[in-house]
Amino acid sequence: MKDIIFVNSHPIQYFAPMYKFMNENGVKTKAWYCSDFSIMGGFDIEFGQKIKWDIPLLEGYEYQFFKNFSSSRKSEFWRFVNWGMIRTLFKCPKSIIILHGYHYFTHFSIIMLGKILGHTICLRNDIPLSHELLKKGWKQKLKRFGLRYVVFPRINYFLFIGTQNKLYYESFQIDKNQLVSCPYAVDNERFRSLQYDKNEIKKSLGVPLNDRIITFSAKYIEKKRPLDLIQAFHKLNLDDCWLIMVGDGKLRKIMEEYISSNKMSKVILTGFVNQQEIPKFYAVSDLFVMCSSNGEHWGLSANEAMNFNLPLILSDLTGCSNDLVVSESNGYVFETGNVDELTSRIKDVLVLNKLTATVTSKELVDNFSYKIVLDNLVKLC
Template identity: 30%
Template sequence: AIWAAARSGHPLLFRGETTDHARQRCRAEEALRNQLLSALYARCSRLLYIGTRSREHFLRLGCPGERMVFSPYCVDSTSFRSTEPDRTALRARIRSEWDADDDVAVVLFSGKLVERKGCRLALDAASEIVQRSQGSVLLVFLGDGPLRDELRKRADGHPGVRVFFAGFQNQRALSAYFHGADLLVLPSRHSETWGLVVNEALSHGLPCVVSDGVGCAPDLVEAGVTGEVAETGSVESLSEALRRGLLLARRLEIRQQCRAKVATFSVGRAAAGVAEAFFEVAGSEGGAHAAPADLGG
């Protein structure tokens, strides 16, 4: 469809999970990728970048800045119960289900239980925290996948860390988990072009600890403000980031900062970026149109 539109002379707007960090490539593969993507982008009238790393990708391939428009990566949060009154209503109930008293630090992992997501790292890092501080940590795995049984067995070797497997939950049930937790962890090893679960967590006021391999880290995770960033693949770095992250937990001002950080990455702002790109191209084709600043949401 892209090439057909290009051959017919119709303007192209391109928006995708563009990034260079998500996986390592050999020199030949990287050269071929660069050549093909450069040819594609040259045919596009506007390139819509979803975040910092997306824009850096376009710039690295020589795309002019005047053809770029910000259209952030986002989630539809209409089904969430993400306010402070919602937190009050949901937090105590689900922590009771987890048998997690106030002195228990609850760290939430939300995603598929696969190798690339760094599930084992989360468990090992939580164990280090317990060994250093003699505190109590509950690691909640929200999601399912092939590593579930291995993680259950691995947890037996980490005394002091309790593990709760919540399985897959539909989106309407997620708010209770985000409100019940003290911290979200996403220690992805590779192929995490963005990490929408961070958007979801921050919208509930939940600070996040992510690896520097997570695509949204430069945009959404600000150290000491909305969470912490750890070195990819390092248990020690992740453990230290979790320790710092837990210092942010349960603080109203931190929850407010989390919600403010992610507010720009809304459906309305993403739609406004698409509209801006469209009207810019339509105007250059002979029509004068004013693009909306935001479309709500």
């Protein structure tokens, strides 16, 4: 059986536990990293502060960091130039190599060389077709030509994360035998094992015990559209409901100004919350909302919330909306940017109790697990 090697820009909090899981279940899984940014900690421009994740990112699997020779901070393509990783490609045994994208020099080079060297090259790009269709112009046409005739012929398998991502690959006429389901997932078992005293958490937040909570968990940045939810909450005007915005970012000042000018006393902006603390907000919540726009290729916070069986309201440009919401059962999908529709959907859930729960969020997210990823990748070995 071939080893599986994931190539990533840096250790990622959602992926590292999956590598550990795969090793614990008999599949030798390694990771090659272009940078140690997330281990050392550093300034995150979108959060607007220095961060360092508080969960283990290097436990339970083999990993290797490679020196980055790039001096560019402006060009996305030249951001990572890892000659050592490319040299290792020539020396290591034939492996299943999974790349998260092709947009860095290092990733692009491995795609160009890997298949020739006898490796099985897999692409786990997460672009949804719905986002791709928004891109116009000659640059987009040139990019698609290059992908179809230069990059994609050098890839053995395309690992789609969900419905929209599969449609993206199919738009390039990829052979169906090359398409393999490899869903985006979080550590479902870890989230479900957590136990909280909901009353104590509410007390610590200053929320009355019988009041309901809507939770948002994301950076306060343009593509996440946090102000849409604040505006919808203001329109909703429920006396016994709170809105908790878990996160931080450059839109915070604008959000605070709106909250202040409209005298909204039941909105909490938490600031940056690390991985160990985020689940407690899901545990006390009654509804999870994500209102992202173009650029939200999936939205793994939704997976997290589903492990607490929360109903979801997702915008139609949130990449996971086709997969994680069964309309009128565990939630609703609304038109991105349509605050009136978002307000109406929140009312449908919290006031009119329209959800049937024929299929629950917890049941749905079982289809997006590390085990399913493992089962499908083993077939390639």
